[in-house]
Amino acid sequence: MKISELAHQAGVTTKAVRYYESLGLITPERLANGYRNYDEDDVRLVREIRTLHRLGIPVERTRPFLECLAAGRPHADDCPASLASYREAIDELTERIEALTARRTTLITNLNAAAHRGSSVRPTEQAATGGESYLTLPAGLPAPENDGAANHLPGTKAPQVSLPDTAGKAIRLDALGPRRTVIYIYPLTGRPGTDLPDGWNAIPGARGCTPETCGFRDHFQDLLQAGAGRVYGLSSQDTDYQNEVVERLGLPFGMLSDPSLSLADTLGLPTFEADGMRLFKRLTLVVRDGVIEHAFYPIFPPNEHAQQVLTWLRQNPP
Secondary structure, X not given: OOHHHHHHHHOOOHHHHHHHHHOOOOOOEEOOOOOEEOOHHHHHHHHHHHHHHHOOOOHHHOHHHHHHHHOOOOOOOXXXXXXXXXXXXXXXXXXXXXXXXXXXXXXXXXXXXXXXXXXXXXXXXXXXXXXXXXXXXXXXXOOOOOOOOOOOOOOOEOOOOEEEEOOOOEEEHHHOOOOEEEEEEOOOOOOOOOOOOOOHHHOOOOOOHHHHHHHHHHOHHHHHHOOEEEEEEEEOOOHHHHHHHHHHHOOOOEEEEOOOOHHHHHHOOOEEEEOOEEEEOOEEEEXXXXXXXXXXXXXXXXXXXXXXXXXXXXXXXX
């Protein structure tokens, strides 16, 4: 067969085939007219090179596997030299992973330090009113019921919705990348000394936005280490309001604003009415590569939700 036919069957380019030949990894038959003639054995070798290369083994170091096939073994890794090559590649990858993990940990530490540096307002153990801890929820809050309003979300494509974040950027939800992005969506955060809507504590699932946010703040580094690429909070409050929340609570992640609830309308997210305001019901989306991978709904109690997300990330590695 011709080089183009070999490349097509093996799933590589003709340039790659020529490179393999230059390394002596494949040696096609030469016809009387000088043209190369490839056979099924060459296809098998090229496929093996491609597979090993995708696993991180450099093309130049696939020779032991090809020699194992040439010796008549049914599998390219049936020989001791192949196993040694595996171990060598694993050791190199382990070193790279450890180096990258160390760099990532340093970056996370720097991010947390930068997020709190120069903050004029620090989170306090006591709320401004009532003497209650800002992480404490009143007893007897009604738990929301699962009304199935989020059942359609897993597997749904993220919409082409762009929302402003507190860093001054426009975030496209369908362009968040291949890493997992955790977006926890909530009704509204109250401010110390500011009244919440009438009957707020009686609305199932309404109370607890600040404790929930503090939970994501406190577990932020754990979430990144568990595989989350980014974390966002999202509500219908405007960017100025969200910036105050970031400052007051010392958040190491950004907050998104959706005053028109465009995300709710586009995705069919559950909402409710309070004091004449239409607000998001509390739920959390895990978005990966433009698709909603998982949805948490309903959420209760909200102060424990960040830990629930962390547990899910650890139990469901990508």
